[in-house]
Amino acid sequence: MKLFKNLFVAAVITLFSGASYSAVIPGQTDFLENEDGSITLIFDLVSSDIVGEGMGLSFTYFGLELIVTSQAVVIQDFPANGGLGVDSANDGDNLGAGDVLILSFNEDVTITGISFNGLMGQDGHQEMADGLVLVNGGVLDTSMYxxxxxxxxxxxxxxxxxxxxxxxxxxxxxxxxTFFIGEPPQGIPEPGTMLLLAGALLGFGGMKLRRK
Known part of the structure; x- marks a missing residue:
């Protein structure tokens, strides 16, 4: 009887664990393996909208996993120059006032670059960016990074x-x-800005573009 009870409890835990995991929708990302050892995940190259109902969107780079959630529904927007936004009542599916993206990795990383698409007062699908966002509470100018x-x-x-x-x-x-898994290697200077190197997206250096 005790064995049956233990098996039942284990089955229930497995069922709920599977349900929680299935609630995370796989997103799509291209990635660059940069010459300095950092990784760039790119979110604006999808062919259709991916909606993170429930527990958000997940992205993987080999053993590294990133889960993106929000106060509403995370969306990976399809049209050119889109990316990750929040589908809420605040401002369509853009990342706008009142919206928050929560990025959770399964291990520590060191973020060195962030880039955005979208101009103030428009639909967000512009290669150039303009306006302020809060990153971990600090103010970042998207136009100059x-x-x-x-x-x-x-x-x-x-x-x-x-x-x-x-x-x-x-x-x-x-x-x-753009980030390092763990800490940057010794000898790599730590950047003083959040500028995403232009060469990364243009394929300069010894970078490899792959899809995961």
Missing amino acids: YVVGSELMLPIAGSVFTIAGAENQFTGYLESL
Whole structure:
């Protein structure tokens, strides 16, 4: 009887664990393996909308997993120059005022670059970006990818990060993330800004573009 009870409990745990996992929708990302050892995940190259109902969207790079959630529904928007946004009542499916993207990795990373698509007052599908966002509470200017306030120390290390709309200053999408798994290798200078190297997206250097 005790064995039956233990098997029943194990089956229930497995069932609920499977249900929780299945609630995370797989997203789609291309990635760059940069010459300095960092990784760039690119979110704006999908062929159709991917909606993260339930527990959000998941992205993998070999053993690394990133799960993106929000206060509403995370969406990976399809049209050109889209990316990750929030489908809410605040401002369509853009990342706008009142919206928060929560990025949770399964191990520590060091983020060195973030890029966005979208101009203020438009639909968000522009290659250029303009406006302010909050990254872990620090103010970031999307047009120049630099820190406006002193709250944000760079690079950012950890496993959980937040990106939020600041007032009505930005209506766009998260285009890409550049990071090291763990800490940057010795001898790699730590960047003082959140500029995503232009060469990364243009394929300069010894980078490899792959789809995961």
